[in-house]
Amino acid sequence: MSFGEHVIQLNDAREMPLLGLGVYKATEDAELKQAIGDAVSFGYHLIDTASFYKNEEGIGKALKTLSIPREDLFITTKIWNTAQRIGDIEDSFHRSLERLGLDYVDLYLIHWPVPGCFCDTWRAMEKLQAQGKIKSIGVSNFSIQDLETLMASTDIIPAVNQVEFHPLFNHPQLLAYCKEHHIAVQAYAPLARGAYLNSPLMIEIGKRHEKTPAQIGLRWLLQQGISVIPKSVHKDRIEENSQLFDFTLTEEEMAAITAMDIQQRVAGIPEDMIPYITK
Numbered sequence: 001m002s003f004g005e006h007v008i009q010l011n012d013a014r015e016m017p018l019l020g021l022g023v024y025k026a027t028e029d030a031e032l033k034q035a036i037g038d039a040v041s042f043g044y045h046l047i048d049t050a051s052f053y054k055n056e057e058g059i060g061k062a063l064k065t066l067s068i069p070r071e072d073l074f075i076t077t078k079i080w081n082t083a084q085r086i087g088d089i090e091d092s093f094h095r096s097l098e099r100l101g102l103d104y105v106d107l108y109l110i111h112w113p114v115p116g117c118f119c120d121t122w123r124a125m126e127k128l129q130a131q132g133k134i135k136s137i138g139v140s141n142f143s144i145q146d147l148e149t150l151m152a153s154t155d156i157i158p159a160v161n162q163v164e165f166h167p168l169f170n171h172p173q174l175l176a177y178c179k180e181h182h183i184a185v186q187a188y189a190p191l192a193r194g195a196y197l198n199s200p201l202m203i204e205i206g207k208r209h210e211k212t213p214a215q216i217g218l219r220w221l222l223q224q225g226i227s228v229i230p231k232s233v234h235k236d237r238i239e240e241n242s243q244l245f246d247f248t249l250t251e252e253e254m255a256a257i258t259a260m261d262i263q264q265r266v267a268g269i270p271e272d273m274i275p276y277i278t279k
Helices: 029-041 056-064 081-085 089-100 118-130 144-151 172-180 200-209 213-222 235-242 251-258 271-276
Strands: 007-009 015-017 020-022 046-048 074-079 105-110 134-140 160-164 184-188
Touching: 020 029, 029 056, 029 235, 056 074, 056 089, 074 089, 081 089, 081 118, 089 105, 089 118, 105 118, 105 160, 118 134, 118 144, 134 144, 144 172, 160 172, 172 184, 200 213, 200 251, 213 235, 213 251
Parallel strands: 020 046, 046 074, 074 105, 105 134, 134 160, 160 184
Antiparallel strands: 007 015
């Protein structure tokens, strides 16, 4: 296993790349093949998908065209709410595995904390992990309260909590809680779908470092120990998003970016989860 030097140590003694490629809404096989091929050529090792994205099969086809060894890839997928509600955990996972054309996934996440279901979902995931079909198990979109509920019913602490996280939507308390319990935080929608890229502050800081506002926003996350999975299918942006490890933001710059927080979500919440997600 070789993910390079830019990794985060998980609580199960495995490593996860700090940088990954998000593929939400990318569904064309040719588009996925090109994007994943480009990402690997620029040093990405992590590909993040979900059953809900309806592109696992296309990703599987793309993975077969790569020359990189399987053990040097980190593949994440997630279980959807419907499967949780009907208790279809193992079969849903195996369908994902088959679509991906893999013998195992590196990380399997509970996509949303469906009330009354996610603890049972977790126990089924523990069994799949024990069978070696999942290397690490984690969660997504979990609040501190959700994490506390889960950890009260299990001895296996989630390796990862993947949440929307960017300069306009900051979670200092959640981040502190996860660090205290050795849960890695991974940011989806880290570029806020472009919402802060025209910010005068981000442009100014970018000029100082000869970087784009997107690179500044991603670097702000990395310096907090947060893994990032920016989504793109464009070669130039995939390359740009990889150039994050040759500069460092100052404490003052970090604080100024943190102060941009206005609790602005850019990613949608599924209708069935809206009553339970407050922010």
